[in-house]
Amino acid sequence: MLAAEGFEQYEVSAYARPAARCRHNLNYWTFGDYVGIGAGAHGKLTFEAPGGIVRTEKPRQPRDYLERLEASGSAAAGEPSGARRRLPRGELPFEFMLNALRLNEGFTIRNFEQRTGLRVEIIEPALQHALGRGLLEKSTAGWRPTELGSRFLNDLQGGFLE
Numbered sequence: 001m002l003a004a005e006g007f008e009q010y011e012v013s014a015y016a017r018p019a020a021r022c023r024h025n026l027n028y029w030t031f032g033d034y035v036g037i038g039a040g041a042h043g044k045l046t047f048e049a050p051g052g053i054v055r056t057e058k059p060r061q062p063r064d065y066l067e068r069l070e071a072s073g074s075a076a077a078g079e080p081s082g083a084r085r086r087l088p089r090g091e092l093p094f095e096f097m098l099n100a101l102r103l104n105e106g107f108t109i110r111n112f113e114q115r116t117g118l119r120v121e122i123i124e125p126a127l128q129h130a131l132g133r134g135l136l137e138k139s140t141a142g143w144r145p146t147e148l149g150s151r152f153l154n155d156l157q158g159g160f161l162e
Contacts, residue, residue, distance in 0.1 A: 012102045012153060029099045030107070031115040036082075039065035046115075053092065053116075058082040090162040092116040093123045097160040101153060106136075106144025126159050135159070 002008075007015040011029060014022060027034060036043030036056050043056040059065040059082055068081070087095055096116050100107035109120045127143060130136040135149035135156040149156045 010104055012104075012150060026103075029103050030111055031096050031099050052089075053087045053095075055085050055087060056082060089118070092118055093126070094157070094160045094162065097123075097157050101145055101149070101157055104144065104150070106139060106142055108142040111142070123160060130156055130159050 002015050006017050008018065009015050010021055011025070014025060016022065024034070031044075033045050034043055035045070036058055039058060039062040040060040041058045045054050045056070046052075047054065059068055093116070096107075096112060100111070112118070112120055112123070127136060130149065131138065134146055135152060136143050137146050137149075145153065145156060
């Protein structure tokens, strides 16, 4: 029914017309940076060394969020801090794949290396293992989930855990 109306599935849980894909989600799925503002918001920011990649999380409950905001002095003082966690290098392959493998077109080697700061050789054993299991296929630009890999996405992503 969606295809008949010009929609195509471009990621595991989203359909859109070709020129109307959600830019926010595409940024997220390609491991781009974003700022989390508001109760329950999450963020991912990339800094030059030694900061690396930092995940942020604001207080989930609006009441907690507002109490922390009030305790900071005023709304002008900024967002309540919440949690901040620097991602260890060993977690970056999984963090990247958790996002990028949601896309039907997968990811490019260039994007992996630029967004994680790691060389593709780090993940080559996991790529080959997933290829052998029929969960990934090599494309001209990089790698993408097969139909089987999309159906068993958690298994495919889990292959990149350290």
